[in-house]
Amino acid sequence: xxxxxxxxxxxxxxxxxxxxxxxxxxxxxxxxxxxxxxxxxxxxxxxxxxxxxxxxxxxxxxxxxxxxxxxxxxxxxxxxxxxxxxxxxxxxxxxxxxxxxxxxxxxxxxxxxxxxxxxxxxxxxxxxxxxxxxxxxxxxxxxxxxxxxxxxxxxxxxxxxxxxxxxxxxxxxxxxxxxxxxxxxxxxxxxxxxxxxxxxxxxxxxxxxxxxxxxxxxxxxxxxxxxxxxxxxxxxxxxxxxxxxxxxxxxxxxxxxxxxxxxxxxxxxxxxxxxxxxxxxxxxxxxxxxxxxxxxxxxxxxxxxxxxxxxxxxxxxxxxxxxxxxxxxxxxxxxxxxxxxxxxxxxxx
DNA sequence: AATCTGACCAACCGCGTTCAC
DNA sequence: TGTGAACGCGGTTGGTCAGAT
Numbered sequence: 001x002x003x004x005x006x007x008x009x010x011x012x013x014x015x016x017x018x019x020x021x022x023x024x025x026x027x028x029x030x031x032x033x034x035x036x037x038x039x040x041x042x043x044x045x046x047x048x049x050x051x052x053x054x055x056x057x058x059x060x061x062x063x064x065x066x067x068x069x070x071x072x073x074x075x076x077x078x079x080x081x082x083x084x085x086x087x088x089x090x091x092x093x094x095x096x097x098x099x100x101x102x103x104x105x106x107x108x109x110x111x112x113x114x115x116x117x118x119x120x121x122x123x124x125x126x127x128x129x130x131x132x133x134x135x136x137x138x139x140x141x142x143x144x145x146x147x148x149x150x151x152x153x154x155x156x157x158x159x160x161x162x163x164x165x166x167x168x169x170x171x172x173x174x175x176x177x178x179x180x181x182x183x184x185x186x187x188x189x190x191x192x193x194x195x196x197x198x199x200x201x202x203x204x205x206x207x208x209x210x211x212x213x214x215x216x217x218x219x220x221x222x223x224x225x226x227x228x229x230x231x232x233x234x235x236x237x238x239x240x241x242x243x244x245x246x247x248x249x250x251x252x253x254x255x256x257x258x259x260x261x262x263x264x265x266x267x268x269x270x271x272x273x274x275x276x277x278x279x280x281x282x283x284x285x286x287x288x289x290x291x292x293x294x295x296x297x298x299x300x301x302x303x304x305x306x307x308x309x310x311x312x313x314x315x316x317x318x319x320x321x322x323x324x325x326x327x328x329x330x331x332x333x334x335x336x337x338x339x340x341x342x343x344x345x346x347x348x349x
Numbered sequence: 350a351a352t353c354t355g356a357c358c359a360a361c362c363g364c365g366t367t368c369a370c
Numbered sequence: 371t372g373t374g375a376a377c378g379c380g381g382t383t384g385g386t387c388a389g390a391t
Contacts, residue, residue: 106358
């Protein structure tokens with residue numbers, strides 16, 4: 001379709017508006033309304049194109065425009081609406097009286113987007129970022145190179161580091177998936193499209209347990225309850241503050257096939273759930289947990305009644321998760337530091 | 350004091366849609 | 371119904387300013 005030719009016309013002024021031009025535009029619109037924007041500049045005595053006049057009026061001169069810093073409520077509203085509407089700035093602006101789409105767009109690009117990224121969220125999906133995986137090969141390569149430079153037995157070190165990095169990334173991603181969705185906005189209703197898929201969680205849980213086998217293919221049962229502690233809260237107090245610790249309890253009546261149901265229920269934030277095959281997990285009473293911080297109190301530990309050896313030989317070995325949980329918290333206190341930890345002190349290449 | 354860098358935001362550009370003829 | 375002008379919207383640019391080096 002035809003594009004407006006007005007901006008292509010030569011001889012029309014561009015760039016910042018002067019106070020005199022503003023006054024002409026305001027006075028004309030107050031007296032006559034804007035009518036046809038194309039005809040307005042000539043009628044108002046402005047050497048501007050109609051489009052420029054319209055933008056100046058709608059984004060800056062309109063009397064009902066609210067200027068100044070965005071309030072916490074406005075910020076929250078933008079987050080809510082953006083999680084639903086995406087970059088529909090005009091639609092978002094329609095819910096914020098006095099704010100223009102341009103202003104909201106600028107505020108988003110300069111503040112909110114960065115804020116979400118810092119908190120570990122994808123600003124487009126409002127879900128925890130998973131791009132750790134896409135960058136993992138790069139991280140591992142550099143980490144391996146570091147080992148190579150520092151350690152003569154670099155092959156072994158690199159392999160170990162690779163395994164640890166991959167394991168950590170999986171665990172962190174699993175923790176992200178188990179958060180109550182979505183957390184970028186406390187006002188947003190829980191919508192199913194923010195929930196991780198059952199398969200997604202199942203695959204991660206299985207791969208974690210599988211790779212934690214200490215004695216492969218021996219079917220050694222898990223002999224004592226083991227707890228996966230949540231990682232430390234990040235600097236902003238999110239998102240790990242909502243994460244329960246996971247207690248894996250040996251239970252001969254359960255099978256690994258119950259894990260998808262466990263995972264599914266964990267997403268639902270229920271306090272007590274009975275799954276198939278006598279599988280169950282529950283949130284212990286709050287009295288068993290340390291006193292919560294003033295803001296964003298953590299959920300109490302989550303007990304998972306987990307099976308021991310399974311008929312499925314891929315998953316049937318013992319899990320030594322306590323050391324895993326301990327190392328995870330000490331090596332990478334939060335997800336944002338994983339890359340930092342690996343890159344830290346790496347000489348420039 | 351000079352230069353650099355990044356944040357901020359008004360304004361522009363260009364595409365898709367709507368409207369009038 | 372087809373066409374072109376007008377409009378609306380989202381992405382991008384570029385000027386300004388403040389803080390860091």
